Each structure stands twice: as C-alpha cells, then as structure tokens.
Amino acid sequence: MKNKSFLLLIFLTFTLSHQAEAQLFKRKKKKTNVSGFVIEEAPDLEKQEKQLQRRLVNPIRKTINRFNFSIEKGVGYFSYRNPLTDVSVIRDPRGDLLYIVPLDEEQGLTTPINAFDNWFTDLTPIGIERIDDDSHIVRTDTSSFTYNNNGRINPLTFRFSLSLKKLDKGHYERTKEKIYLDDDMIRIGGGIGFGSLKFRNPASTQDVSDLLRGYTLPETKLSTTKLFGSLSYNLYTLGDYSIHADVLGGVWKVKAKQVNKEVVNYDPFFNIGVMFQMKFSKYFKGYIRPSFEMRSYTVSNDLVNIQHKFSVFSIDLGLLFKYPIYPRNKYKADQVQMEHIFNNKIYRGRPFYRKQNPRFGQNRIRRKPNG
Known part of the structure; x- marks a missing residue:
C-alpha cells in the first residue's frame, strides 16, 4: 500500500512539472522556418546594425554630406x-549719323519723325524733322538685315x-x-x-x-x-x-x-x-x-x-x-589611414582631398609627434 502511495506521488509530481514547463515553452516559442523547436528569440541583426550606425555616425554630418x-x-x-525687323536703317552722310525709324516713317509721312540712335542698351530718341534726300536708307522688310559682332x-x-x-x-x-x-x-x-x-x-x-x-x-x-x-x-x-x-x-x-x-x-x-x-x-x-x-x-x-x-x-x-561624413581623429597617435572605429565613433584617416581606404603603406601620412 505504501509503495502504491509513493508511486502515485511521483506520478503527480512529474505531471505538474511537465505542465509548468509546457506553459513556459509556449511563452517563448516563436514562428520559424527551421524545423524543430526554438527556445529563445533570434536577435534582430538589422535593427542592431541601425542602432550601431546611429551611435557611430553623426546624423547631421550624414545629412549635410x-x-x-x-x-x-x-x-x-x-x-x-542683332536682327532688325519692322524698321528702316538710315545713315545721314553729312552728319555721319546712323539711326532707325519705324517702317514707312522714312517717307516723311509723319512729323516729327520717331528716330532712335541707341537701340543697344536703350531707346534714345533723336530729333529728326526731315530725312535728307542723300541719306542712305535700307528697309528691313525687303532685306534680311542683321548686325554682327563677337x-x-x-x-x-x-x-x-x-x-x-x-x-x-x-x-x-x-x-x-x-x-x-x-x-x-x-x-x-x-x-x-x-x-x-x-x-x-x-x-x-x-x-x-x-x-x-x-x-x-x-x-x-x-x-x-x-x-x-x-x-x-x-x-x-x-x-x-x-x-x-x-x-x-x-x-x-x-x-x-x-x-x-x-x-x-x-x-x-x-x-x-x-x-x-x-x-x-x-x-x-x-x-x-x-x-x-x-x-x-x-x-x-x-x-x-x-x-x-x-x-x-x-x-x-x-x-x-x-562635407565629410566622418571627422578626422584629433588624437595624433592614431595614424590609421582607413575609416575605422575609435572610442565608439567612426573616423577617417585621410584629408578630404585624398582617397580613403588605401592599402596599407600607400602614401602614408606621418604626423608630427606631440612636443
């Protein structure tokens, strides 16, 4: 009788312990593509990498870059x-005066005549009461007239x-x-x-x-x-x-x-x-x-x-x-030429105008020792 009671006690103890472990396993179990059971959640490596980058790289420098x-x-x-259209170009040989007038005004149909001798930076009017008979006149409606320069x-x-x-x-x-x-x-x-x-x-x-x-x-x-x-x-x-x-x-x-x-x-x-x-x-x-x-x-x-x-x-x-993402290390004993981590920050080992990450020994920069 005593042996039966003892065996029953052992059976109950094993059953309760198994149920407790099952409850704990359900709380920890995650979905996975790997067959079998996963006891612990796998770390999020991408998230950890982003957190590391934020800690090592100044976000302001990264934005300015x-x-x-x-x-x-x-x-x-x-x-x-300087192509001229809808005007007549006139030169008075006596006064050696070159000017332009709107088309048909060279025929003296209007008085006074609207004439301009500066059409490059302004439209400067000049007083012309009549056009002399010996003036040289070219109408731009009858010929393609363009002034050229360089x-x-x-x-x-x-x-x-x-x-x-x-x-x-x-x-x-x-x-x-x-x-x-x-x-x-x-x-x-x-x-x-x-x-x-x-x-x-x-x-x-x-x-x-x-x-x-x-x-x-x-x-x-x-x-x-x-x-x-x-x-x-x-x-x-x-x-x-x-x-x-x-x-x-x-x-x-x-x-x-x-x-x-x-x-x-x-x-x-x-x-x-x-x-x-x-x-x-x-x-x-x-x-x-x-x-x-x-x-x-x-x-x-x-x-x-x-x-x-x-x-x-x-x-x-x-x-x-x-603007460089990574600053240069002010600690002069640090002569690493590659981009490297120092005191939880990333530094560049070269001036901004030199290539980064050269092979070891190429164009080595020797800094003056403290003293």
Missing part, C-alpha cells in the same frame, strides 16, 4: 547677332546641389538589398553666375550695305549676372572617372547702370554641357565642362522691338566639395 558645393571658372567666346567672356559660377546616389545593381540582383554607391547618379541644384561680355570690335557690322557701314556700340562691355537651376545625370563611370550630362536654365540680366531697365526685357537662358569628372576622394572631385549657352534680350517700346542674341561657348574648370 548629401549636398555638394561647386565652384567653376572658365573662359569662353560668344557671337552676337567677343569673349570669363564666367565664374557657384553652385549647390543635392546628390541622389547610384544603386549597386549587382548587389541588388544577388540579395535584393538596396545598397547605394558613393557615385552620384543625379544632382539637382542651382546657383549664381557672373561674367562680363567683352566685345572684340567697338562697332557691329552688317553685310547688306557698305554705305551704312557699322553701328558703334554705346557699351563694349556688359557685366552680367544669372540665377539658375541645374540637373546633372551620370552617363558613364569607369573607376575614378565619370561623364555627366549637365543642363542649366534660369534668368539673367545686365548690370543696371549699363542699360535702361524700363525698356529692356530678358529672355530665359539655357545652357547644355558635358562634365568630365575625376574623383580625388569621396569628398573632393574635379571636372572640366565644355558647354553651349543661348541668351537674349529685347529693347522695346510702343514703336519698335529690337532683339539682341548671344551664343556662348565656354570651357569651365570646376571643383566639387562634399
């Missing part, structure tokens, strides 16, 4: 065209842009994970540019009449400013070299002192260029940018409308800077 600052200095050549320009441009990175397609095809390279795929930005249009000849010439000769320019140098938006697209990358299609567009104007802004209206300008870029480091790049630009303005009032067109070809040398 997406932006670029560029400075460009160039040399260029421009051709100038000159040079030395542009200076400052630009800010936002980078959209290039996707690592090979890694994505293998793992379906989106990893972005250091190379920019697209840059969207804008900036400001300066440059003086310096005419080579003090007088614009035409091919219609030798008797009319040239038109002496009131200004041979026009100081200009432009504001623009820009879009750059990475066409091709090979190692440290890349080719970008670069398009600018915006507004421009001549210095207010040089023109009568009451009668001058500016058309938007467009600039198309190709940027041949070399990467010195992740944060510093250089490039050469040949480009073609078209800009124009009109001088008009109720009587005449005169257009001035510029076609500009220039070659710019540019430098592009990025």
Whole structure:
C-alpha cells in the first residue's frame, strides 16, 4: 500500500512539472522556418546594425554630406547677332549719323519723325524733322538685315546641389538589398553666375550695305549676372572617372547702370554641357565642362522691338566639395589611414582631398609627434 502511495506521488509530481514547463515553452516559442523547436528569440541583426550606425555616425554630418558645393571658372567666346525687323536703317552722310525709324516713317509721312540712335542698351530718341534726300536708307522688310559682332567672356559660377546616389545593381540582383554607391547618379541644384561680355570690335557690322557701314556700340562691355537651376545625370563611370550630362536654365540680366531697365526685357537662358569628372576622394572631385549657352534680350517700346542674341561657348574648370561624413581623429597617435572605429565613433584617416581606404603603406601620412 505504501509503495502504491509513493508511486502515485511521483506520478503527480512529474505531471505538474511537465505542465509548468509546457506553459513556459509556449511563452517563448516563436514562428520559424527551421524545423524543430526554438527556445529563445533570434536577435534582430538589422535593427542592431541601425542602432550601431546611429551611435557611430553623426546624423547631421550624414545629412549635410548629401549636398555638394561647386565652384567653376572658365573662359569662353560668344557671337552676337542683332536682327532688325519692322524698321528702316538710315545713315545721314553729312552728319555721319546712323539711326532707325519705324517702317514707312522714312517717307516723311509723319512729323516729327520717331528716330532712335541707341537701340543697344536703350531707346534714345533723336530729333529728326526731315530725312535728307542723300541719306542712305535700307528697309528691313525687303532685306534680311542683321548686325554682327563677337567677343569673349570669363564666367565664374557657384553652385549647390543635392546628390541622389547610384544603386549597386549587382548587389541588388544577388540579395535584393538596396545598397547605394558613393557615385552620384543625379544632382539637382542651382546657383549664381557672373561674367562680363567683352566685345572684340567697338562697332557691329552688317553685310547688306557698305554705305551704312557699322553701328558703334554705346557699351563694349556688359557685366552680367544669372540665377539658375541645374540637373546633372551620370552617363558613364569607369573607376575614378565619370561623364555627366549637365543642363542649366534660369534668368539673367545686365548690370543696371549699363542699360535702361524700363525698356529692356530678358529672355530665359539655357545652357547644355558635358562634365568630365575625376574623383580625388569621396569628398573632393574635379571636372572640366565644355558647354553651349543661348541668351537674349529685347529693347522695346510702343514703336519698335529690337532683339539682341548671344551664343556662348565656354570651357569651365570646376571643383566639387562634399562635407565629410566622418571627422578626422584629433588624437595624433592614431595614424590609421582607413575609416575605422575609435572610442565608439567612426573616423577617417585621410584629408578630404585624398582617397580613403588605401592599402596599407600607400602614401602614408606621418604626423608630427606631440612636443
């Protein structure tokens, strides 16, 4: 009897213990693709990696790094065209005076005659009571009449842009994970540019009449400013070299002192260029940018409308800077050249203008010891 009671006690104890363990196992059990039982929850490695990155990388520096600052200095050549329409061009040989009048006014049908001798930067009226019989007259409705000139320009441009990175397609095809390279795929930005249009000849010439000769320019140098938006697209990358299609567009104007802004209206300008870029480091790049630009303005009032067109070809040398994601370690004994972790922070071991992560021993930087 005693043995039966003892066996019953052991059976009850085993049953209660098994039920308690089963309840504990249910609380810990998670769904898994692996056959069998999982006692502990697997750590979320992706979450841990993000937390580590947030702790090691300054988020402000990471955000600023997406932006670029560029400075460009160039040399260029421009051709100038001044097509005249709906006017008559007249030269009085006695006073050697060149001026324009609206069509049909050269016939003396109106008194006084509306004549202008400056249609380049203003519409300056001059007093003409009658047109002399020996004056040379060309009507622009009977012949294509254009004054031509050329000159040079030395542009200076400052630009800010936002980078959209290039996707690592090979890694994505293998793992379906989106990893972005250091190379920019697209840059969207804008900036400001300066440059003086310096005419080579003090007088614009035409091919219609030798008797009319040239038109002496009131200004041979026009100081200009432009504001623009820009879009750059990475066409091709090979190692440290890349080719970008670069398009600018915006507004421009001549210095207010040089023109009568009451009668001058500016058309938007467009600039198309190709940027041949070399990467010195992740944060510093250089490039050469040949480009073609078209800009124009009109001088008009109720009587005449005169257009001035510029076609500009220039070659710019540019430098592009990025704010580094990782700072340099101020501890001089740390001479690691690669990006590395030190005191729970990531540092770069090279100046911003040198390549990062070189092989050991290449272009080693020797810092001066403390003393």
